Amino acid sequence: MKKLLTISLFLCQPVWAQVEYQAAAIPAALKENAHGVVRRHETTFTVKSAGEATQRIRSVVTVLDKQGDDQATKVVYYNKLSKIIDFEGALYDADGKLIKKLKKADIDDYSTYTDYNLFDDQRFKSAKFPKQPTYPYTVEFVVETAERNLMFYPTWMPQDEQHLAVEQATFVANIPSELAIRYKEMNIQTPVAVTSLSNGGKKYTWTLANCPAVEFEPLSPPAQEQLPIVYTAPTDFEVQEYTGKINTWSDIGRFYHMLNEGRDQIPDHVRQQVINLTKGETTTAGKIRKVYQYLQNETRYVSIQLGIGGWQTIEAEKVALNKYGDCKALTNYTKALLKAAGITAYPALVRAGNDQPDILTDFPCFQFNHVILCVPDGRDTTYLECTSGHDLAGYVGDFTGNRHALLIMPNGSRLVKTPAYRPIDNLQQRRITVKLTDQGDATADVLTRYTGLQQDDHANVFHRLNQDDQRSWLLKHIRIPTFELNTFTFSEEAGQLPTFVETLKIDVRRWATASGTRLFLPLNLMSALSPATPLSQPRRAAVELNANYDFEDSDTITYQLPKGYAPEYELTPLTVESKFGRYTAQVTVEGERVTYIRRVTMHRGRFPASAYSDWVDFRKKVAKADRAQMVFVKSN
Numbered sequence: 001m002k003k004l005l006t007i008s009l010f011l012c013q014p015v016w017a018q019v020e021y022q023a024a025a026i027p028a029a030l031k032e033n034a035h036g037v038v039r040r041h042e043t044t045f046t047v048k049s050a051g052e053a054t055q056r057i058r059s060v061v062t063v064l065d066k067q068g069d070d071q072a073t074k075v076v077y078y079n080k081l082s083k084i085i086d087f088e089g090a091l092y093d094a095d096g097k098l099i100k101k102l103k104k105a106d107i108d109d110y111s112t113y114t115d116y117n118l119f120d121d122q123r124f125k126s127a128k129f130p131k132q133p134t135y136p137y138t139v140e141f142v143v144e145t146a147e148r149n150l151m152f153y154p155t156w157m158p159q160d161e162q163h164l165a166v167e168q169a170t171f172v173a174n175i176p177s178e179l180a181i182r183y184k185e186m187n188i189q190t191p192v193a194v195t196s197l198s199n200g201g202k203k204y205t206w207t208l209a210n211c212p213a214v215e216f217e218p219l220s221p222p223a224q225e226q227l228p229i230v231y232t233a234p235t236d237f238e239v240q241e242y243t244g245k246i247n248t249w250s251d252i253g254r255f256y257h258m259l260n261e262g263r264d265q266i267p268d269h270v271r272q273q274v275i276n277l278t279k280g281e282t283t284t285a286g287k288i289r290k291v292y293q294y295l296q297n298e299t300r301y302v303s304i305q306l307g308i309g310g311w312q313t314i315e316a317e318k319v320a321l322n323k324y325g326d327c328k329a330l331t332n333y334t335k336a337l338l339k340a341a342g343i344t345a346y347p348a349l350v351r352a353g354n355d356q357p358d359i360l361t362d363f364p365c366f367q368f369n370h371v372i373l374c375v376p377d378g379r380d381t382t383y384l385e386c387t388s389g390h391d392l393a394g395y396v397g398d399f400t401g402n403r404h405a406l407l408i409m410p411n412g413s414r415l416v417k418t419p420a421y422r423p424i425d426n427l428q429q430r431r432i433t434v435k436l437t438d439q440g441d442a443t444a445d446v447l448t449r450y451t452g453l454q455q456d457d458h459a460n461v462f463h464r465l466n467q468d469d470q471r472s473w474l475l476k477h478i479r480i481p482t483f484e485l486n487t488f489t490f491s492e493e494a495g496q497l498p499t500f501v502e503t504l505k506i507d508v509r510r511w512a513t514a515s516g517t518r519l520f521l522p523l524n525l526m527s528a529l530s531p532a533t534p535l536s537q538p539r540r541a542a543v544e545l546n547a548n549y550d551f552e553d554s555d556t557i558t559y560q561l562p563k564g565y566a567p568e569y570e571l572t573p574l575t576v577e578s579k580f581g582r583y584t585a586q587v588t589v590e591g592e593r594v595t596y597i598r599r600v601t602m603h604r605g606r607f608p609a610s611a612y613s614d615w616v617d618f619r620k621k622v623a624k625a626d627r628a629q630m631v632f633v634k635s636n
Contacts (some may be wrong), residue, residue: 004371020060021096023136027210030165035068036061038611039138041158041169041208047150047179051238052241054142054400055154064136067163072129074141077112079122081308086144091129094136102127110473149239149308151366153181159211160227171230172465173204182246184231184363186224191461193366206230218533219615220541221606222357233365240308249364249406253413256349256406258399259312260328264336270320274340279555284377291337292384292393299333300324301387330386348383350405350418361415372400374407374416383418390463390499397421397456398547423601425497426448426452432525435560440512444525449493454551455500462490462500474504479526483508519565519632523587523596527555528626532619535541539609545580550604559594565632567594574625578618579607585625594630 004047019025020039030037039060047053061071072091078084089102129139158169159240175181177200185191185206193205220226236245242257277294285417299319304310304326313328316336325333328347335345351359352370359367373384382394391397402420406413429513430448448459461473474488486505493499513520566589573586581602600622607615 016565018234019096020595021092021140023062023064023094023096023138026062026167028213029607031064031208032212033163033215034165035065035163036063036071036165037213037534038158038164038166038169041166043154043156043158043169043171044174045154045172045232046174047176047181047234047604049176049238050179050234050236051148051150053147053150054144055147056086056142058140058142059158060138060140062136062138063132066135069131071164072132072139073126074128075124075126076143076145077124078120078145078297081147081149083146084125084143085146086142087125087127089127089129090140091132092138094134094138096138099137100129130600140610149237150234150237151244151311153234155232156206156230157213157224157227158208160215161223163213165213166208166228168210169208171206173232174201175204176201180235182233182363182365184360187226187228188230189228192230201393205243217535217539217541218614219543219545219612221544224357226541227410231360231363231365233363233600242308246364246366249415250413252364252366253348253406253408256311256347256408257410259308260332260347263315264332264339266333266336266340270337271340274337278341284375285380285382287341287343288338288375288382288384289393290463291334291341291343295330295334295337296389298323298474299330300389301330302326304329323496326473327371327387330522331371331384334384334386335375338373343375343377344427345384346373347375347408348374348405348416348418350400350403352400354398356403361404368406370400372396372405372418374405381416390459392495395498398453402547410496421452421497421547421550423550423552423603426454427611428454428527428551428553430527430553431556432555432557433560434525434557436512436519436562436564438514438519440510440514440519442511443507444506444508446502446506446526448502448504450498450500453547455498455558458490458500458502459492459498462492477505478506479528480508482507482510517634518568519561519634520629521559521594521632522627522629523557523585524555524598524628526558527553527598529619529622530598531623532616534616535612539612542609543607543612543615545602545604545606547604549580549602552601553599555596555598557596557598559596561594561632562590562634563592564634565592566635568631568633571628571630574628576618576621576625578614579604579611580615580618583622583625585628587630598626 010633021127026037039062042058044056045053062515063069063071069617074089076084087107090098091100093099107125107127109125110123112124156171159166173181174197181204186208186567190207197203213229214226217245233246235247245251256539274291278290281287281290302324313332314325316333319325319329319333331347338345348371349368350370350372351368373386375382375384383396385391385396385400394420400416403418404415407416428448432444432446434442436442461470465473484507486507491501493501572585576583581600583600585598621635
């Protein structure tokens, strides 16, 4: 009887725990185009009060090939407001047999300290299973944390990268009766299920099932727009004895203003320095430039991540004394300096990053990671990146440009749009003089002037690298097959936009090809564009041309031919028009001097998926034009 009962109980146990570790149980459709399959992803977020919550995440992923090996690593961040309660892991073979369980000795603990982090209480624990000799295999991680910073609720994204399928995932948020949760669903097929808890609160449940792997197409929108995701946020929160509400953007601005109010006082001697520095300036713009230069000369940027999540600045007096600060502190300090010059300025919270998408403007919550300074002046507004030691006053680049920021004002904070830079702002103007030999060897003197977004990389190289490293950088970025870099110089020019000038002296072996009495000369020396990647199947996603495609390039190349050569035929001027941009090229020959003039203008924008074939056609025509060459014949 005892044996029968044991067998009966065993048979009644769910086979779930076994199946989820067996690779053979994965549906074939989920393996297609996948490097890994999320078998189970279970997130439970339990809010206990406005200032305390726990989160438990259990993930089981089957790794199908070596491109999926990153799933065998787990990194968990924590600080004084987030404590790791549990960190477990296990490794299984293809049949679901346990190979290894994580031990404490397998989990490393690190600080996030870097050379620009002066103070940082952020740390992380990391565990990685050893590389497996055979595929597939399965990894399981369980992480539980206690949270005491409820300014932020979780963002749920179990399918967080391409080539990753999801068999089943759930997200449960348990909210007490006295609190509420706000949420935004994107690409979620099944809407949230809301049920009541025994304590009077509410349980919110989201589920995903059988989501095939996605491959991001070239120039497609951000992952957040293509993959299932749920954003959540509180309405009431508490952190380190500070309380706040979030229903509108104005609520967030009010909380940030309250945290930092009264911290913009500077010492009298600094105030007097500012007054003396700006007294000769008659315009607001002139005063801003002087104050910004003072900031850059007198302070340096460090990262300070302590306490209330890095949202409260250190006092301006301390910045004046110590000569350093993080983005909040330097912005607040600059605000105080401008105030001494009689200029009112306001902080602006922004999500910064060259590859970061804009915030969700219809979902007020703490989506920001940076702060800049906004200086209104009638119809003109100047934005200052206060962490930069070399940027031009008013220039924010692609790091914080062309996106929404939250302007923090004492009353009525609101979203504003940071500057966007047009093609005419982002120039690459190149003039090259080339002397050719009978063998086709070339000596080239190159002068290139970059403005706006096109000068960003060069300016960073100039300010951050020594001369040897600058040379190494150039050798990697000059797009000529075989060349020797003899000399180079970098310099900056003053102007409305940051401008960078690069001069090069280059030797190029066999740039032209000599064959009998003919010389075959490729015309575009350094700026040829490649064709776009054609698609082998119908396009799904929209075509997204970001700020990298807002530019205008012009090249004027003068070739000095060897004596006695004349063109075998002439090239007619070429124009390629498209909704994506415009391309022109023409050649003139005067005796033994050949002048090639090329110009391409591109526009950022979002286009329907059907436009991708037009994009491929446009780039194909441009690439063909950039490969153009002329044939010259030597007279007897």
